[in-house]
Amino acid sequence: MTIRVLGVALAFLGFAWEASAAPAVLPPKPPTIADATPDAQGIKRMAVLRGLDKITGRAIDINAPIGVPVRFGSLTLTVRYCHTVPPEEPPETSMFVQIDDNPPSAPPKRMFSGWMFASTPALNGLEHPTYDVWAITCKTDDPVPAVESPPSSTTGVAPSPAAPARSNP
Numbered sequence: 512m513t514i515r516v517l518g519v520a521l522a523f524l525g526f527a528w529e530a531s532a533a534p535a536v537l538p539p540k541p542p543t544i545a546d547a548t549p550d551a552q553g554i555k556r557m558a559v560l561r562g563l564d565k566i567t568g569r570a571i572d573i574n575a576p577i578g579v580p581v582r583f584g585s586l587t588l589t590v591r592y593c594h595t596v597p598p599e600e601p602p603e604t605s606m607f608v609q610i611d612d613n614p615p616s617a618p619p620k621r622m623f624s625g626w627m628f629a630s631t632p633a634l635n636g637l638e639h640p641t642y643d644v645w646a647i648t649c650k651t652d653d654p655v656p657a658v659e660s661p662p663s664s665t666t667g668v669a670p671s672p673a674a675p676a677r678s679n680p
Contacts, residue, residue, distance in 0.1 A: 548578030604629035
């Protein structure tokens, strides 16, 4: 009986030691398209923006699901709308973005609220003393519709009409 109690106590101490060795705070999972708020048609979209940290010189792609605030440095980016035209049209991506600056010693301040266009990044990109942000593209969970092809003949010859029935006199 005492050996069993001693074994249980050691097992509990070992479990407690392993639990204390684990990190207390796990990093949040990266945002995915599944986190996005669906639009009126039920399609979920995710904007891809590029952020430049002017201090380090690093450019980072930022995945921002629609309606989900995403952090980039001291900035919080919230994309409200994102659209990329189909591939058969001239390329263009447009998105409505709201960007707030959250410095540690001051209240949040809206730095940008407006449209960004991938074809003209200098026109409506965020210019901040530390960061630049501009639009790249949009991703969607909408499956690509199948292209219907016209029916084709394998021989290239039109089928002949059925032969009339013969009667024997």
